[in-house]
Amino acid sequence: MKNLQQELLFEKLRYETRRHFLKQCTTGLGMMAMGSFLQSCGSTPQNTVASAANPLAPKMPHFAGKAKSVIYLHMAGAPSQLELFDYKPDLMKLDGKDCPPSFLEGKKFAFIRGVPQMMGPQAQFQQVGQSGAWVSDKMPYLQSVADDISFIKAMYTDQFNHAPAQLLLHTGSARLGRPSTGTWATYGLGSENQNLPGYMVLTSGGKNPDGGKALWGSGFLPSVYQGVQCRNQGEPVLYISDPAGMSRDLRKSTIDAITEINKESYEEFHDPETLARISQYEMAFRMQTTVPEVMDITKEPAYIHEMYGTQLGKESFANNCLLARKLVEQGVRFVQLFDWGWDSHGGGSEDSDVANGLTKKCSTVDKAITALIQDLKQRGLLDETLIVWGAEFGRTPMAENREGKAAAFKGRDHHTEAFTVWMAGGGIKGGYSHGETDPVGYVGIKDRTSVFDLQATIMHCLGFNHEEFTYPFQGRNFRLTDTSGKVIRSVIA
Amino acid sequence: MIVLQTNASSDWAIFLGHFHPVVVHLPIGMLVMAAILEWFSRRKNLQTLQPAVAPILFTGSLTAVLSCIFGYLLSSSGEYNEDTLFWHQWLGIAVAVISLLVWYLKVYWQHIATMKKVYLPTLYIMVAFITITGHLGGNMTHGEDYLYANTPEPFRSMFGLPKRTATGSATRKIENIDEALVYQDIIAPVMEQKCWSCHNANKIKGELRMDQQDLLLKGGKHGAIIKANDPANSELIKRLLLPEEDEHHMPPKGKTPLTEQEIALLHWWIQQGAPFDKKVSQLKPDEKVKPLLTSLSSGNNAQENGESISAVFKESVSAANEEDIQKLRALNVVIMPVANGQHFLQANFVNAPNFDDAQINLLNNLSEQIIWLKLGRTKITDRSMVVVAKCKHLTHLHLEHTAITDAGLAQLQELQYLEYLNLFDTKVTDSGIQSLAKLKSLKNIYCWKSKVTKTGIQALKKALPHVEIHTGWEETTQVSTKE
Numbered sequence: 001m002k003n004l005q006q007e008l009l010f011e012k013l014r015y016e017t018r019r020h021f022l023k024q025c026t027t028g029l030g031m032m033a034m035g036s037f038l039q040s041c042g043s044t045p046q047n048t049v050a051s052a053a054n055p056l057a058p059k060m061p062h063f064a065g066k067a068k069s070v071i072y073l074h075m076a077g078a079p080s081q082l083e084l085f086d087y088k089p090d091l092m093k094l095d096g097k098d099c100p101p102s103f104l105e106g107k108k109f110a111f112i113r114g115v116p117q118m119m120g121p122q123a124q125f126q127q128v129g130q131s132g133a134w135v136s137d138k139m140p141y142l143q144s145v146a147d148d149i150s151f152i153k154a155m156y157t158d159q160f161n162h163a164p165a166q167l168l169l170h171t172g173s174a175r176l177g178r179p180s181t182g183t184w185a186t187y188g189l190g191s192e193n194q195n196l197p198g199y200m201v202l203t204s205g206g207k208n209p210d211g212g213k214a215l216w217g218s219g220f221l222p223s224v225y226q227g228v229q230c231r232n233q234g235e236p237v238l239y240i241s242d243p244a245g246m247s248r249d250l251r252k253s254t255i256d257a258i259t260e261i262n263k264e265s266y267e268e269f270h271d272p273e274t275l276a277r278i279s280q281y282e283m284a285f286r287m288q289t290t291v292p293e294v295m296d297i298t299k300e301p302a303y304i305h306e307m308y309g310t311q312l313g314k315e316s317f318a319n320n321c322l323l324a325r326k327l328v329e330q331g332v333r334f335v336q337l338f339d340w341g342w343d344s345h346g347g348g349s350e351d352s353d354v355a356n357g358l359t360k361k362c363s364t365v366d367k368a369i370t371a372l373i374q375d376l377k378q379r380g381l382l383d384e385t386l387i388v389w390g391a392e393f394g395r396t397p398m399a400e401n402r403e404g405k406a407a408a409f410k411g412r413d414h415h416t417e418a419f420t421v422w423m424a425g426g427g428i429k430g431g432y433s434h435g436e437t438d439p440v441g442y443v444g445i446k447d448r449t450s451v452f453d454l455q456a457t458i459m460h461c462l463g464f465n466h467e468e469f470t471y472p473f474q475g476r477n478f479r480l481t482d483t484s485g486k487v488i489r490s491v492i493a
Numbered sequence: 494m495i496v497l498q499t500n501a502s503s504d505w506a507i508f509l510g511h512f513h514p515v516v517v518h519l520p521i522g523m524l525v526m527a528a529i530l531e532w533f534s535r536r537k538n539l540q541t542l543q544p545a546v547a548p549i550l551f552t553g554s555l556t557a558v559l560s561c562i563f564g565y566l567l568s569s570s571g572e573y574n575e576d577t578l579f580w581h582q583w584l585g586i587a588v589a590v591i592s593l594l595v596w597y598l599k600v601y602w603q604h605i606a607t608m609k610k611v612y613l614p615t616l617y618i619m620v621a622f623i624t625i626t627g628h629l630g631g632n633m634t635h636g637e638d639y640l641y642a643n644t645p646e647p648f649r650s651m652f653g654l655p656k657r658t659a660t661g662s663a664t665r666k667i668e669n670i671d672e673a674l675v676y677q678d679i680i681a682p683v684m685e686q687k688c689w690s691c692h693n694a695n696k697i698k699g700e701l702r703m704d705q706q707d708l709l710l711k712g713g714k715h716g717a718i719i720k721a722n723d724p725a726n727s728e729l730i731k732r733l734l735l736p737e738e739d740e741h742h743m744p745p746k747g748k749t750p751l752t753e754q755e756i757a758l759l760h761w762w763i764q765q766g767a768p769f770d771k772k773v774s775q776l777k778p779d780e781k782v783k784p785l786l787t788s789l790s791s792g793n794n795a796q797e798n799g800e801s802i803s804a805v806f807k808e809s810v811s812a813a814n815e816e817d818i819q820k821l822r823a824l825n826v827v828i829m830p831v832a833n834g835q836h837f838l839q840a841n842f843v844n845a846p847n848f849d850d851a852q853i854n855l856l857n858n859l860s861e862q863i864i865w866l867k868l869g870r871t872k873i874t875d876r877s878m879v880v881v882a883k884c885k886h887l888t889h890l891h892l893e894h895t896a897i898t899d900a901g902l903a904q905l906q907e908l909q910y911l912e913y914l915n916l917f918d919t920k921v922t923d924s925g926i927q928s929l930a931k932l933k934s935l936k937n938i939y940c941w942k943s944k945v946t947k948t949g950i951q952a953l954k955k956a957l958p959h960v961e962i963h964t965g966w967e968e969t970t971q972v973s974t975k976e
Contacts, residue, residue, distance in 0.1 A: 058841075064806070064831040132784055192827050194844050307966070331827075331843040374966040380893065380915040380939035427800075431788070463832055490753070492800050 054279045055224045056198050058190040065463025066493070067386035067426025068192070069328045070185060072336045073321075073369060074170075076209035077162065077343030078391035079361070080354045080412050081420040082441050086153055087125040087134040090439040091397055095120035099398045103442055110160045110414040111345065111402045118440065119399040122355040122410055131431025138362040141370035147431040148373055148382070149424045150491040154435030154444025157393050157451050160414045162343070165392035166211035169451045171219065172480045179219035179471075180227065181455055182334035184480045185462055187225045188469060192331035194283065195290035200332055201227040202320040205340030211392075216336060220473040224280075227336060230323075232315040236295040240288055255285050294330050297322050308371040318368035325375050328385050339365060342391060345400050346411015353409035354395070373424060386426040386461045388454075394419025397440045417443040421454060427461040429493045452485030460487045510567030517560045517630065521623055523553030524592055528620050531613075547599050554592035561589050573633050574695035581629040584622055591619045636690050645807075670786050671774040676706075679773075679789065680762050683755045687744055706769050724763040733759070754785050803864075803888045804934070805837070805910040810861045810886070812836045817858040824848060824855075831865065837886065839865035846870055853877040860884045869893040869915060875901030886910055893917040893939070899925030906931050918942040923949025930956035941965035 082088060099116050123136035129147040159165035164174035171178035179187070182199040191198030201216045209215055216227025230236040242251055259278050266274040297305075297319060298312060310318045317339045324335045341361060344354045351357040369389065376382040395412035418437045424430070435447035459466040459480065466485055470477035527549040534542040564585055568578055595615050602608035631639065644652065673679065684703055690696070692703040692713075701713025712718045718728040725731075732743040733756050744750060751759075762768075765776045778786055813836065821828050825844040831837050840856075840863055842848050849872040856863065860883040868881070869891040878901035881890070887908050893915045902925045905911070911932050922944040929935060935957055941964055950962045 058827050058829060060830055060833050060835075062833055064835065064837075130787060132787070192841050192843055194825070331841065378939070378941040378963055378965040379917055380891070380913070380937070380963070383913060383937060433784070 054194075055222060055276065056186070056191045056194070056283075058192055059188060061189060061463025062465045062468060063463050065427065065461055066384065067461040067463075068384040069332065069426075070182070070334050070386045070388065070458060070462070071324045071328060071372070072181070072334070073365075073387065073389045074166075074209065074336065074338045075342045075365070075389070075391045076166065076205065076338050076340045078165075078393050078395060078414065078419070079342040080344055080358060080395035081153075081418065082121050082395065082397060082412070083123040083354050083358055084136050084138060084362075085134060085151055085420040085422070086418070086437055086441050087136070088121060088397070088437075088439060088441040091118060091441060092120035094118040094440065103398070108160070109396065111400055112396065112398060112413045113401065114404045116396075116398040116401045116413075117406070118397060119410065119412065122353075122358070129431060131433075133431065133433060138359050139366045141366045145370050145373045145424075148377070149422045149430060150428050150432040150434060151420060151422045152434050152449050152454070152488065152491065153418075153420050154437055154446065154448045155390070155394070155419045155421050155451070155454070156444060156448055157416050157419075160393065160416050162210035162392060162414075163212070165414075165416075166209055166215055169390075169392050169454075170211070170215045171217075172452065172455060172482050176214050176217075177219050178478070179221040179225070179480070180214075180216050181458060181480060182216055182227050182336055183218045183221050183225040184459070184469065185334045187221050187471075188464055189333055189462060191333050193290075195286040196294060196327070196330055196332055197228040197287075198333040199225065199227045199336075200327055200334070201229040201336045201338070202323060203229065203232055203338045203340070204315055204317040204320050205338070206315070207340040209338045209340060215338070220478070221471060227334070230295065232320070233313075235292075236323075237287075237291055240291050242288065251285065251288070255281055290330075294326055295323065297326065300326075304375070307367075307375065309367040317365050318371075321368040321372040322375075325372055325379075325381075328376070328381060329379065344395065344411055345402070345413070346407035346409040347400070347402060348408070350409050352411060354412055355410045357409070376425065382425045384426050386428065386458065387424045388421065388458065389423075390421030390454075391419065397442050421449075423457070423491060427493055429491050432491055434488060434491050447490075449488060450484065452481040453488055455481050456485035457488045457491065460492065506566040506569050509563055510565075510570060513560060513563035513567045514634070516556060516563055520553050520557035520560055520588070520592070521627055523549050523556065524588070524623060525620060527553055527595075528616050531616060547596065550592065550596040550599055554589060554596050557585075557589040557592050561586050572697045572700065574697070577629055577633055577695060581626055581633065584626040584629070588619060588622045588626055591615060591622065595619055633696060637695060670789060671772065673773050673789075675762055675765070675771050675773055675776060676769045679758055679786075683751065683758065687749060687751050687755070690748075691744075710767075719763055719767050721766045722764060724760045727763050730756070730760055730763065757781055758785060803910060803912060805864055805886050805888055808886060810836050813838060813859050813862045817855070820855050821859075824852065828859075836862055837864045838862040839867075841865075841867040842869070842871050843867065847872055850874055850876045853880045856880050856884065861886065863887065864910070865889040867891040868895060871895060873897070875904075878902070878904040881905065882907060884908075888934075889913040891915045892919060895919060897921065899928070902926070903928040905929070908932055910934050912936045915939045916943050916945075921945060923952070926950075926953050926962075927956075929953065933957070935960045938962045 082091065095118060097118050099118055101115075104115065121136075123138050125134050125136045126143070127133065128135050128143040131147050133146040133149065133151060135143045135146050157165055157168060159168050159174050167176065167178075168174040170180045170182075172181075182201075186198040199216070203209070213229065216229065218224075218226035228237070231238065235241065242248065258281055262274050262278045262281075265271075266278075297310065300322065304322065305312070308318045308322045310316060310322055312319070317337065320337050320339075324337060327335050344352055344358055346353045346357075349357075351360065373382065373387065376385055376387075394415045394417075396415040398413070400407045400411040400413045418441055435444055435449055437443060438445045456466040459469060466479060466481045466487070470479045472478075527546050530542050530546050530549065533539045534546065564582065568582060595612070598608055598612045598615065603612070628640075641652070688703045691698040692701045694702065694704065699713040699715070701718065702708040710717065710719060712728070715728065718732075720727045729743075732741060733751055735742040737746070737750065742750075761776075761779060761782045765771070768776075773786060818828055818838075821840065826848070827841040827844060828838055831839050838859060840859075848868070853873060853876075856866075857880060860880070863884045864886050866881065866884060866887055866889065868877075870893070872895075873892075874896045875898055878897070881887075882904045885907060888910050890905075890908070890911060890913065894917070896919075897916070898920045899922055902916075902921055906928060909932065912934050914929070914932075914935065914937070916926075917939045918941070920943065921940060923946055926938065926940065926945055926949055929938070930953060936959070938953075938960060940962065945962075945964065950964070953962065954960065
């Protein structure tokens with residue numbers, strides 16, 4: 001009986017022609033068109049619908065934020081907080097002893113199995129600056145600028161694998177599909193320099209972060225707000241320079257001709273998207289001259305190269321730091337640096353341990369980060385540029401014992417319950433420390449700070465109330481911090 | 494723990510007493526209205542209002558009597574300054590009595606000529622009494638200086654009131670933290686800001702006064718609030734640490750709570766025996782308190798747990814003319830309000846590197862509104878400073894990489910809100926920055942790659958001790974020796 005019914009339905013559909021379909025659709029399609037028509041007639045609240053003519057035009061925040069730009073330094077792989085900023089002398093006393101069962105009951109780790117042993121800090125610590133912040137000898141340069149930094153020491157997350165943890169940190173969700181922090185910032189504030197992209201991404205360390213391009217993706221926001229990833233060697237942006245034989249004049253007349261056609265099209269159909277297209281062509285034309293100029297660090301004086309420790313012609317984090325400064329100086333809104341290779345498991349080679357390996361890795365970023373802070377400061381830019389340093393999670397106070405066997409070198413596993421992130425510059429206090437972990441650095445015991453709190457604080461520095469900064473999608477309003485997040489008031493200057 | 498009052502009659506008294514502020518505005522409104530109607534109805538075309546006066550007077554005086562009763566019950570809590578209370582109470586009763594009299598005069602004695610003459614003056618005396626009584630009442634609830642605390646300029650200086658501070662913070666920078674007196678310089682300012690408004694000579698909530706040392710130690714109606722050396726059992730600390738929703742939490746809901754740092758300082762002070770005459774160096778600072786103490790002396794106010802916001806935002810300006818803004822936009826200048834709903838403008842010339850002295854006049858009509866002006870890397874010279882100087886609300890001024898010299902800088906002496914001045918890569922010299930000595934709001938001056946020297950910086954620091962003058966990173970040598 002059921003089969004008969006299905007067959008009937010099928011036969012009926014077979015006789016439905018395209019003509020029938022279109023006829024039946026009149027109401028459906030008509031209503032859809034009506035819907036979009038009505039929407040464009042209605043009064044649209046500020047900051048929810050971007051201006052069609054120029055989506056990157058500068059826009060106003062909720063209140064006057066202190067930071068105009070953000071430089072986010074992400075150490076992909078997650079360096080150990082216990083060797084850098086979270087000094088735990090008591091952990092040394094437990095070095096080599098079995099981990100107490102209370103740390104393991106009901107917990108899941110990425111690689112630790114059975115009962116691991118505790119491992120003391122593999123670095124010398126000292127209190128530096130007037131603020132007396134603890135910074136280890138792995139970051140000797142950074143010690144000199146500790147008074148410009150607010151450390152957030154009891155960060156926690158709920159993802160113990162790199163990719164989801166990075167996604168959670170940058171997009172507010174461990175799954176794909178949400179806009180990144182930089183996208184929200186550019187969407188909300190636009191870009192001041194109309195000849196450069198508003199959101200740029202620079203990578204180093206030999207690999208892209210595990211979370212991939214989604215970490216700077218635009219999610220459900222218009223794709224014009226996604227991060228523009230620059231290549232780390234050779235031409236930073238592909239196809240930006242004219243091909244051989246193409247003169248600037250010829251290019252200009254091409255663009256002019258296209259604009260002419262687009263204008264005719266606009267006059268006929270009045271589609272605002274056409275105007276957007278016109279402005280994008282023109283911006284691309286302007287970018288052809290600005291981008292190579294701004295992205296060229298070779299023209300910087302020698303002492304600046306010395307200060308950052310750049311390596312010309314190579315892929316390097318120091319080059320990217322210098323580039324970040326140049327971009328911010330030109331009014332780029334959000335610059336994100338990813339440096340790969342901080343995953344100190346202690347297996348394989350010595351380079352992956354938290355003792356010598358981490359020291360080596362730190363030496364490739366320490367000087368450059370310090371130079372970035374100082375260079376921004378001497379140019380008067382640190383005041384309006386927020387610098388965030390951190391990773392997707394922290395590392396365990398226990399030594400790693402993959403598959404129950406002790407690691408070859410001194411390694412630590414991924415740890416979600418405690419890690420350190422620091423902020424400096426625009427709107428942030430200097431020489432301050434927020435939050436505290438227990439005596440072995442296993443879990444935050446005071447002022448625990450979630451990744452949403454961090455996102456809320458970044459938004460606050462830019463002048464946004466993260467709870468009101470929303471975008472309607474699939475029937476509800478979405479925001480970066482989704483349903484949680486509290487601004488870390490005590491680090492705000 | 495907290496002892497609760499069990500005396501039932503007293504509970505009732507306080508309960509009804511709390512209705513005093515609810516009822517008290519009725520007689521104020523009604524009796525004043527009666528006076529206004531009486532005055533209006535003298536005019537011929539408004540004579541029809543006349544019959545309304547008597548009933549309004551009557552209900553007004555009834556509510557005045559009721560207010561007196563509730564007020565008396567409220568005063569039995571003993572939380573108020575006795576002097577002010579005395580006058581408020583008796584003037585209040587006077588208002589009630591006079592209003593009844595006025596009503597009687599109005600209704601029954603209008604035919605007696607002498608009484609008719611007395612009516613109007615009595616009515617006006619009643620209004621005067623209401624005004625004074627109301628003011629005294631307001632002083633008792635909100636504090637003595639509530640009414641005029643936010644007087645704007647120029648009336649402020651006219652009445653000789655002190656200048657407002659930008660953050661409204663009572664904590665002040667301490668020059669030498671070791672020599673600072675723990676109570677006077679650290680603890681008292683916290684209490685002054687967060688406790689004294691309800692526990693002072695005028696308003697003695699919970700029979701507790703905290704503004705004087707002996708009374709602070711004596712405690713309130715539940716006994717002492719400070720147990721020297723035992724902060725955990727001191728009522729003061731206990732109340733501060735209660736969850737904010739708890740009805741016994743201090744300061745009560747709606748008032749600014751103490752920051753964690755402030756609580757830590759109070760805790761430490763009590764732990765050290767709550768002394769009133771000891772210096773910081775005479776007490777043992779623990780690990781937790783040390784950084785807080787250093788931050789007090791560095792002026793980097795860790796106690797202040799809020800954002801520092803420029804005083805300029807307390808000024809109000811009208812919205813800028815859209816045409817003037819569009820003229821600048823046509824030159825690729827990024828110009829817009831600093832935030833939604835703000836009339837203050839930010840202007841960034843990053844896309845207009847050819848902007849010059851000829852075009853600067855376009856800022857003339859926007860000089861009230863512009864507070865952030867980024868003229869760096871443009872072609873302006875000293876001649877533009879005449880116009881920039883007119884932007885009296887400026888907080889941030891970028892002049893880096895421009896042809897500005899000392900002569901231009903000398904014109905900027907009236908920018909009283911200026912916090913940030915970028916002179917990086919300019920020809921400014923030592924004598925140029927001396928002309929900034931009057932700009933008391935300045936926090937940061939950037940003069941890397943200018944002709945400013947250490948001597949010039951030291952001279953300016955004498956006039957502006959809190960300003961930070963950045964001359965580029967010199968720390969390199971210090972850091973690179975570490976390698």
